[in-house]
Amino acid sequence: MDRPAAEDDRFKPIYSALANMFNCNLAKMLSVISPLFLSTLVAGHGHVTNIVINGVSYNGWDIGVYPYEADPPTVVAWGTPNTGNGFISPDDYGNPNIICHENATNAKGYAAVTAGDKVNLQWTAWPDSHHGPVITYLANCGDSCETVDKTTLEFFKIDGVGLVSNSAVPGTWADDQLIVNNNSWLVEIPPTLAPGYYVLRHEIIALHSAESADGAQNYPQCFNLQVTGSGTASPAGVLGTKLYTEKEAGILVNIYTSLSTYVVPGPTLYSGAVSVTQSSSSVTATGTPTTGMDGTSASTESSAEASTLASVVSTSSSAAIAIQETTMATTVKVVSTTSTIAPTVNTASITSTPLVTTAVPSDSSAQSLYGQCGGINWTGTTACTTQATCSSVNPYYYQCVVTAV
Ligand SMILES: [Cu+2]
Numbered sequence: 001m002d003r004p005a006a007e008d009d010r011f012k013p014i015y016s017a018l019a020n021m022f023n024c025n026l027a028k029m030l031s032v033i034s035p036l037f038l039s040t041l042v043a044g045h046g047h048v049t050n051i052v053i054n055g056v057s058y059n060g061w062d063i064g065v066y067p068y069e070a071d072p073p074t075v076v077a078w079g080t081p082n083t084g085n086g087f088i089s090p091d092d093y094g095n096p097n098i099i100c101h102e103n104a105t106n107a108k109g110y111a112a113v114t115a116g117d118k119v120n121l122q123w124t125a126w127p128d129s130h131h132g133p134v135i136t137y138l139a140n141c142g143d144s145c146e147t148v149d150k151t152t153l154e155f156f157k158i159d160g161v162g163l164v165s166n167s168a169v170p171g172t173w174a175d176d177q178l179i180v181n182n183n184s185w186l187v188e189i190p191p192t193l194a195p196g197y198y199v200l201r202h203e204i205i206a207l208h209s210a211e212s213a214d215g216a217q218n219y220p221q222c223f224n225l226q227v228t229g230s231g232t233a234s235p236a237g238v239l240g241t242k243l244y245t246e247k248e249a250g251i252l253v254n255i256y257t258s259l260s261t262y263v264v265p266g267p268t269l270y271s272g273a274v275s276v277t278q279s280s281s282s283v284t285a286t287g288t289p290t291t292g293m294d295g296t297s298a299s300t301e302s303s304a305e306a307s308t309l310a311s312v313v314s315t316s317s318s319a320a321i322a323i324q325e326t327t328m329a330t331t332v333k334v335v336s337t338t339s340t341i342a343p344t345v346n347t348a349s350i351t352s353t354p355l356v357t358t359a360v361p362s363d364s365s366a367q368s369l370y371g372q373c374g375g376i377n378w379t380g381t382t383a384c385t386t387q388a389t390c391s392s393v394n395p396y397y398y399q400c401v402v403t404a405v
Pocket residue numbers: 008009044045130
């Protein structure tokens with residue numbers, strides 16, 4: 001959705017000034033100042049709205065709606081009470097929050113996928129200043145990913161892309177490829193993998209402030225999968241709280257210098273991993289999460305929802321985005337009482353691109369409020385939308401802020 005896309009950047013000038021004064025980190029600074037201030041201001045920059053497997057789209061965790069619901073719908077994504085679209089900081093790498101995001105709770109359903117199939121993860125509009133790697137892991141849950149203790153999950157890396165090109169500082173990164181592919185990332189489930197229940201942990205690490213200690217931003221997103229097929233491999237993994245360290249080369253790094261190499265953080269890539277050429281996936285149907293080991297389908301999807309979504313895809317104006325949000329917020333409360341054996345698929349045809357649209361400034365030649373409008377190596381527009389002014393945050397980052405009155 002458009003609304004939260006740049007929420008935390010509006011305070012970047014304040015953050016920068018404070019950080020310069022105290023050589024400290026924004027999130028920490030604000031948390032010292034006031035927890036309320038923190039929760040209000042340090043909103044982050046993205047999450048996965050849905051995943052697409054062979055054209056079938058499964059809803060993610062709607063951070064704008066589900067945290068407010070007593071009984072949110074069953075989805076294949078892990079939940080979080082965090083409505084701020086935020087990130088996890090390096091000083092939390094030893095804390096369970098790094099596993100599947102802040103205070104994450106198990107997804108109540110899962111999607112089936114055959115080993116060797118690809119999963120497309122659809123993000124909200126990703127800010128192009130937030131350069132960094134895109135990394136994906138799997139962890140075997142044993143009997144159930146719906147009840148597994150996340151702190152026992154052992155993750156093995158199935159994909160990890162970092163610096164793609166260093167021809168121009170700060171370089172072209174995996175997340176730049178993600179943006180080009182409609183803010184989505186494609187990953188293949190290793191064909192040799194043994195069948196079973198797995199948590200897929202997918203993550204962007206934004207490095208735009210990573211030259212400072214505790215400056216990287218991790219955006220982990222988790223999904224439950226049932227992998228089928230005839231593979232036999234059970235790769236060894238690493239606990240989520242052991243994936244990264246605060247000072248490793250790929251975390252504490254200055255991307256505003258020319259980097260000859262960049263080591264993707266975390267454990268080494270699983271030998272059976274298959275890297276794929278990035279592309280976005282078309283959505284042809286809406287999938288219903290499956291629950292339990294007997295494969296009962298969850299009763300949270302409805303064809304009404306599917307048709308509503310179908311009617312709002314391909315929107316591009318801000319007004320249309322606002323309508324889409326309202327519609328979705330209303331529609332997700334529609335609960336079908338139908339219960340069938342899964343995986344069931346609503347074949348109401350949703351064609352064209354996934355459900356997320358890119359933020360469009362009201363004046364297409366000007367940057368939107370809180371967006372980047374200048375800085376060393378910036379090639380985009382330096383004009384800001386109405387009632388916003390371009391202001392220097394640091395030599396590499398100028399931002400559209402509200403015009404002083
Ligand atoms: Cu951000």
